[in-house]
Amino acid sequence: DGGITQSPKYLFRKEGQNVTLSCEQNLNHDAMYWYRQDPGQGLRLIYYSQIVNDFQKGDIAEGYSVSREKKESFPLTVTSAQKNPTAFYLCASSRRSTGDVDTGELFFGEGSRLTVL
Amino acid sequence: GESVGLHLPTLSVQEGDNSIINCAYSNSASDYFIWYKQESGKGPQFIIDIRSNMDKRQGQRVTVLLNKTVKHLSLQIAATQPGDSAVYFCAERSAGGTSYGKLTFGQGTILTVHP
Numbered sequence: 001d002g003g004i005t006q007s008p009k010y011l012f013r014k015e016g017q018n019v020t021l022s023c024e025q026n027l028n029h030d031a032m033y034w035y036r037q038d039p040g041q042g043l044r045l046i047y048y049s050q051i052v053n054d055f056q057k058g059d060i061a062e063g064y065s066v067s068r069e070k071k072e073s074f075p076l077t078v079t080s081a082q083k084n085p086t087a088f089y090l091c092a093s094s095r096r097s098t099g100d101v102d103t104g105e106l107f108f109g110e111g112s113r114l115t116v117l
Numbered sequence: 118g119e120s121v122g123l124h125l126p127t128l129s130v131q132e133g134d135n136s137i138i139n140c141a142y143s144n145s146a147s148d149y150f151i152w153y154k155q156e157s158g159k160g161p162q163f164i165i166d167i168r169s170n171m172d173k174r175q176g177q178r179v180t181v182l183l184n185k186t187v188k189h190l191s192l193q194i195a196a197t198q199p200g201d202s203a204v205y206f207c208a209e210r211s212a213g214g215t216s217y218g219k220l221t222f223g224q225g226t227i228l229t230v231h232p
Contacts, residue, residue, distance in 0.1 A: 004160075035222075040125050042206060042222035043161075090160050105151060106220065108160030 006109035021076045023091030032074035037088040127227040136194040140207030147209035
């Protein structure tokens with residue numbers, strides 16, 4: 001079945017360590033996104049990529065890095081520079097709009113919960 | 118409506134009742150709106166969307182209403198079921214930007230359905 005797969009589902013990190021969260025999609029979507037979700041809050045955009053080998057900072061990119069070497073994959077690295085990394089991280093993808101077909105609908109993965117010890 | 122701080126708005130209903138979840142958006146230039154449902158520990162799932170040239174759109178058991186005058190969006194769920202219990206988010210997309218789904222999300226409303 002088509003979808004978005006995030007791994008790991010749970011991750012524990014010591015302070016000062018970098019960690020990488022995986023996101024893979026087989027929906028043939030051009031655009032991919034990383035969001036951060038904190039308790040009681042909405043989703044905040046970290047990074048997004050509209051096409052392979054290109055990505056843009058979102059609203060809270062500091063302390064994070066991404067790469068988009070393949071259409072299917074958009075890994076997120078949480079670096080030691082991120083001061084408060086404990087959160088639920090969500091990866092999403094969407095189709096590129098073509099002609100009259102235009103949707104902003106995002107398809108989300110199941111999320112990765114990162115806890116800093 | 119939208120929450121302040123860390124306390125999400127909550128809505129408790131009895132099974133079979135109709136539910137109305139509200140969302141106030143901030144950008145009058147937004148041209149597209151989506152409602153998502155998020156169950157505990159999972160990613161959000163698409164429920165229904167509406168474009169700014171529409172006032173109402175109906176799906177299966179759900180209706181979205183858009184009032185651009187007061188920048189208000191609502192989600193109506195008919196005959197609410199226990200499986201509808203979740204956090205519901207509205208999202209808006211600003212017109213003039215890309216069409217690749219770069220959305221701004223509200224803080225969410227917790228819906229609890231009692232049997």
